[in-house]
Amino acid sequence: MIVVTDLTHSVSVGDETLTILQGINLDVKAGQSVALVGRSGSGKSTLLGLLAGLEQPTQGEIRLLGQPLHRLDEEGRARLRAEQIGFIFQSFHLLPSLTALENVMLPAEIRGLPQARVQAKALLHEVGLEARLHHYPAQLSGGEQQRVAIARAFMGQPRLLLADEPTGNLDRHTGERIIELLFRLNREHGAGLFIVTHDEQLAARCQLRLHLDAGRLNSTAGAPL
Numbered sequence: 579m580i581v582v583t584d585l586t587h588s589v590s591v592g593d594e595t596l597t598i599l600q601g602i603n604l605d606v607k608a609g610q611s612v613a614l615v616g617r618s619g620s621g622k623s624t625l626l627g628l629l630a631g632l633e634q635p636t637q638g639e640i641r642l643l644g645q646p647l648h649r650l651d652e653e654g655r656a657r658l659r660a661e662q663i664g665f666i667f668q669s670f671h672l673l674p675s676l677t678a679l680e681n682v683m684l685p686a687e688i689r690g691l692p693q694a695r696v697q698a699k700a701l702l703h704e705v706g707l708e709a710r711l712h713h714y715p716a717q718l719s720g721g722e723q724q725r726v727a728i729a730r731a732f733m734g735q736p737r738l739l740l741a742d743e744p745t746g747n748l749d750r751h752t753g754e755r756i757i758e759l760l761f762r763l764n765r766e767h768g769a770g771l772f773i774v775t776h777d778e779q780l781a782a783r784c785q786l787r788l789h790l791d792a793g794r795l796n797s798t799a800g801a802p803l
Contacts, residue, residue, distance in 0.1 A: 579738060579770045580606035580629060585638030587624060598624050600793040602638070606786070608737075611764060611771040613781035616790035622774045623742060625790065629772065630663065630740055631655035643737055660689055664731030664769065666741035670723045672715040672730075678702060678722075679711040682730045691734055701729040705759060721752035725759065732763055738770045745777050757783060 582604035588597045598621045606612055616622050627633045628640060631647045632655075640647040643662050647655060659665075664685075672681045679698055686694035702708055705725040715723055724744065731739055744760065745753035757780050764771045773780065781787050789796045 579608045579610065579643060580604060580772065581639075581641040582629075583639045585628070585635045585640065587621075587628060587633070588636045598793055599628075599635075599790075602795050604788070604795065606770065606772065609768055609770050610786060611761070611784040612773065612786045612788060613784035614772070614774045614788045614790060615776065615778075615781050620790045621793050622790055626740060626742055626772070626774050630659060630665070660685070661734075662737050664733070664736035664739045666724075666727050666731045666739065666744045668743040668746050670715070670727045672723055672726060674715050677712045677714055678707060678718065678726045681715070681726055682733055685730060685733045689734060694733075697733060698729070701732055702726070704763065705729045721748055721756070724748060724752075724756055728756070728759060728763065732767055732769070735767055736769055738772065739764070741771070741773045741775075743775055743777075744773065745775070745780060753777065754779070 582602050585599060585602040586597065587599040588595050602625065614622050614625065628635055629642065631642065631650070634648070642658065645658055650658065673684070676684065679695070679702065682698035682701055683694045686697060699711065702711055705728060707722060707725055707729070710718060710722060718726065724747070741760070745756050748756060760771065761783060771784070773784065775781055
């Protein structure tokens, strides 16, 4: 599902070159759940952006769902994201002018998929928001907004789900419910799950735990398959 080979990523800061990631190698199997942990500033979000094809590495190769990101142009990478990947952002990124139902429908409507409304209603029912379909983000709590974001990420049945601190803005009780929801939907829909998190409880639930330290990656086994 994700194969990374000898990846290095550097950026220019004034006259200096700052190496953020160095010598990254990674092999994630189909349907596997993976947690990426590390200190703030360790490069976790940079690696997630590279895996999504939002940036290109300085060196190395990334194959995502069998596609060589390093050989795709920007349009090709955007098409792959739209058709195969779901995103859960730390700050939700719901459109304030759209209802919960409309926010969830949006990815399918952009792709021209049929039955968008029916699928969106079913997903919002799965996340326990069937009574909030026509509420706008400002009318929802933080936990409810996160559940809308999760439902949207599963719209169109993506093969891979990328999540950036999905419990970072939530209280403990709501965070626990979101974790249960993520893994239930992961099992039921068969999507691979790659999570950037500081949440040790969430990381412990994943089958593979990756630790990023000073731009280098170490891995340990997590929960059993």
